[in-house]
Amino acid sequence: MNYMKFDIKGQPATEAYEEMFKTLLQESDRGVFIVATALLDSFMVELLRYELKKCNSNKTVKEEFIKSLHSYHKRMTACHALGFIPKDVHDELSLIKKIRNSTAHNYSNFSLDDIEDEIMRLSLADVNSNVWDLLNKAEKKSSKNPEEVSVSRLKFIFAMSVTNMLFYLSAPMRGIDLDKYKESIENIKLKVKDRSS
Template identity: 30%
Template structure:
């Protein structure tokens, strides 16, 4: 008899767990953890949208995967029309902030003017807060702005899955006889 598989964790559970983790993180932990979560979610979004073939997965996972980084996933999702201009901009700011924290061995802080300026450029959250302090600190601004983008991306990922909004194959072959465009991958 097969063992019952655990039900996959839904996005809201993962986001709530992320927010719980972030509440106790320092600035570096906040930035690195949020960026890792965004990278994972972008991978899920792109995978949901692409044609369901092995090569789609290979674009996203594995050594030297072309869409294996936060940068390439952000640009790829934007080029596919899966990110708005504001979402793209916010994720690019997050990526650049993440790079500063990840690659600066001497330490990095929201007190640095370039970091504070990038956080200041993040879109205002489109999800109203119950405590009203979304932008009270740079940490809150980053957390609320990016969690809004992540929520929007999860909704889109679910819409793609639930309503079949994925890319339709458009491949054709030249032929002397009329052919129809395939509706599913070969």
């Protein structure tokens, strides 16, 4: 899989994010968190490059600055400190980092249930959970074995949340109006809530 060679500008947004979402779902229960943060990290670097192009300083100095931010945490903090992402996005990225660290540094038997509380604190977890319920009902109706679930609920919720975050981080580079994007997310929340009621 070539998810790390993803070209932010070279592929239509819906196609690109669908591909990334599917890639995340194909990962192991532990691997999904590692790959997700690697994707987010690379998108933060691209966001920094994009936004820093607007600054009136030497290109070499800008690249040196980005290289000095050699960790997910530092890139996330710089994106927020420089005003490229709001506090709620920073907090979401921080929670994703915490989830990743708790899974990556756990050498014992691991289960998604161990981190359910953290996953359910992600900003769109309730909406993504309702979407999973709707899709799961449809899948069970069409399946020969209705007891079998193709993707775990928690992995689905996490992958959807990360895909949303990837979309948000790349929106400026794609020329997407973030206010309209936030409005569309609110509309999706209402539609999903109506369908799941």
